[in-house]
Amino acid sequence: MVSKRPPQATVYPDGLRIGAPASEARGGSANLIDFFLCLILALPVAFAGFAAYASAADGSARGTWATVALLWGSALLVSFGNQVLLGRWCGGSLGKLMLGLHVVRTRDGRRPRFWHLVGRWLAGLLLVPFGVLILAIALAGAVGIDAPLSTGEWLGVSPVHREVPEGPALTPEERAAPERAAERRQPKDAHESRERKARKREERARQREAVARRVREGEAEPLPYGRRVWCAVLDLVFTVVVGTLVWFVLIVAVPSTRTDDSDTVAPIAVMCAAYLGCSFLNRVLLNRTLRGSLGRRLLGLRTAVTRTGRPPGVARLVLQWLLGLALSPISFFFILFGAAPLAQRIVGVTVVPTRERVASQVAAVT
Incomplete structure (x- = not known):
């Protein structure tokens, strides 16, 4: 029996050792965290610039172009x-x-x-829409997506682990040899490629069925406390950031939402509608499409019905979302103490790992 080999460091001809290359999943998660952090940190910078502009203009800075320029400039x-x-x-x-x-x-x-980093940053800005699309496809579990989630690999910059493992190391040529061989190797015919994809689909189906069986039989391991908290934090950050951006766009684009300073009902109503819409998108639509909210999918989790282990339907997800809104003041305490939110228990759904957490073992051929 053989097990998965641990990651090896990379050693260069001058003796420099660096950590193992980062996986696409970790690199994509880092890029997504950078995206959300950029939006979060850009808001106070935009507010400060907006206040400075209003003070310099000796009045209210409500021009559409000024608002858009400050928002995008801050980001x-x-x-x-x-x-x-x-x-x-x-x-x-x-x-x-x-x-x-x-x-x-x-x-x-x-x-x-x-200047190398500046070029990488500019290329990343141009490819942001494609990067988001590739990440969404990867989270949905599509196969055949070999494009990296980072522009650095195209520009000679690679993300690696900060921790440098001890023991034997690979040279850059040895590490790149399997990839170059795979690029040169072409499928013999289309039938071979279809068979390979079919085997991958069957393997994923077996893993999902194994997790569903463990949920039905009550043998699923409880999620660690940290993963529950991080799921809630990532989902909250997504709702707040995207909802705030939608609110800004509506305030700028829709003239009826820009009222005088004495009337704050319309902006507050638009803000609440934006937050509710983003929450519905994450908790219901993405939950149904990706089998989990954005925070859960980033952490390798999915949503399942407690009784059957299957993905929940739209009606159950909508009911969970409505109950979650009504019980949101006390749901925080359930998460704080490591328990599942009350809405999940009432509706009968749970959160399980995407794949069965067992050590992958392959029988040695003798």
């Missing part, structure tokens, strides 16, 4: 500081540092130079 400024300045000074953006990663030059393993 670009925060993104530049996170991706370029922190990448140069600390070795990586906030998202990568939070996940134990940093970026290095692929050719020599050193920290990227300033």
Whole structure:
């Protein structure tokens, strides 16, 4: 019996050792964290710039173009500081540092130079829509997606683990040899490719059925406290950030929502509607499409019916969402003490790992 080999460090000809390359899942999660952090940190910067502009203009700064320019300018400024300045000074953006990663030059393993990071940042801005699309497809479990979730690999910058493992290490040529061989190797015919995809689908179906069986039989392991908390935090951040952006867009684009300072009912109503819409999108639509909310899918979890282990239907998800809104003041305490939210218990749904957590073992061929 053989088990999965631990990650190995990379050693360069000058003796420099760096950590193992980051997986696409971890790199994509770091990019998504950077995206949300950029939006969160851009809001106070935009508010400060908006107040400074209003003070300099000696009045209310409610021009549409001024608002849009301040909002986008703040987001670009925060993104530049996170991706370029922190990448140069600390070795990586906030998202990568939070996940134990940093970026290095692929050719020599050193920290990227300033202009190298600027070029990577500009390329990332141009490819943001495609990166979000690839990430959504990857979270949905599609197969055949081989494009990296980072522009660094195209520009000679690679995310690697900060921790450098001991023991034997691979040279860059040895690490790149299997990838180059795979690129040169073409499928003999279309039938071979279809069979390979069918085997992957069957394997994922067996793993999902194993998890569903454990849920039905009551043998599913309880989720760790940290994963429950991080799921709630990521879902809350998604709702707040996206809802705030939708609110800003509606305030700027819809003239009827821009009232005088004495009338605050319309802006508050628009803000509540934006938050509720984003919460419905995450808790119901994404839950049904991806079999889990965005926070759960990022942490390798999915939603299942407690009685059957199958994905819940739309009606059950809508009922859970409505109960969650009504019980939101006390749901925080359930999460704080490591228990499942009350709405999940009432509706009869649970959160389980996407795949069965067993050590993968392969029989040795003798």
